[in-house]
Amino acid sequence: MKLLLGGEYICSVRFRDEFSLLEDSDEQEAVNTWLGSLNMRLARLGEDGAFFTAPTCIGSKDITQVKNELLKFRDEYGPAVLLLDFIRQSDAGRVFLSPGEYIALYELDAAVSQSTMLETQLKSLLSVIGNAAQRNTNHKNLQWLLDQLVKDGYAILANKDSGTYQVTGKIEQLYAVLQFLDENKIIRDAEVDDREADDTAGDLVDVAQSDEGVAT
Structure with missing residues (x-):
């Protein structure tokens, strides 16, 4: 979550362990719930790309x-x-x-x-x-x-x-x-x-x- 809030793009190359965690649907739901309180959401580059944060509403x-x-x-x-x-x-x-x-x-x-x-x-x-x-x-x-x-x-x-x-x-x-x-x-x-x-x-x-x- 610190990486996401820091603007990082979490991918399988640079942040392998964190990327593996975020590929789990339950983990994604938990992260989205936490980010929701900040009016943010978990986003992704394509279907299997890096994870990053984006505004819930632009x-x-x-x-x-x-x-x-x-x-x-x-x-x-x-x-x-x-x-x-x-x-x-x-x-x-x-x-x-x-x-x-x-x-x-x-x-x-x-x-x-x-x-x-x-x-x-x-x-x-x-x-x-x-x-x-x-x-x-x-x-x-x-x-x-x-x-x-x-x-x-x-x-x-x-x-x-x-x-x-x-x-x-x-x-x-x-x-x-x-x-x-x-x-x-x-x-x-x-x-x-x-x-x-x-x-x-x-x-x-x-x-x-x-x-x-x-x-x-």
């Missing part, structure tokens, strides 16, 4: 908050979109960035070392990667990139020794937001006119639209 205050977040797309979701799409491009389409999928640091490093385009793209992303710097090696900046996704809740460090990360269920929330923005043309209305950001968002929207997970 009021004007909630609508205003959502509008403000969407209008701040570049700040709220832009960095994650750019970093995730960089990973997707680095693996020539073999990475779909689905919950549970693994990302290997050494594979990213190898891809960047073999592509001037990817190396240039990585350098252009340093401003949105915490602790990244021009003086660092590509390997170190890639590690900071993945650690940034961990910090934002989109991945976990699955194996420290091998530098292997795993995508969490929260990524489906990002896909849902991107699909909503695309369908309602909110990106254009919010004047998100940066060409690189627009193209990147479009790439990940294609991934989102191929995923049937929908928040319920």
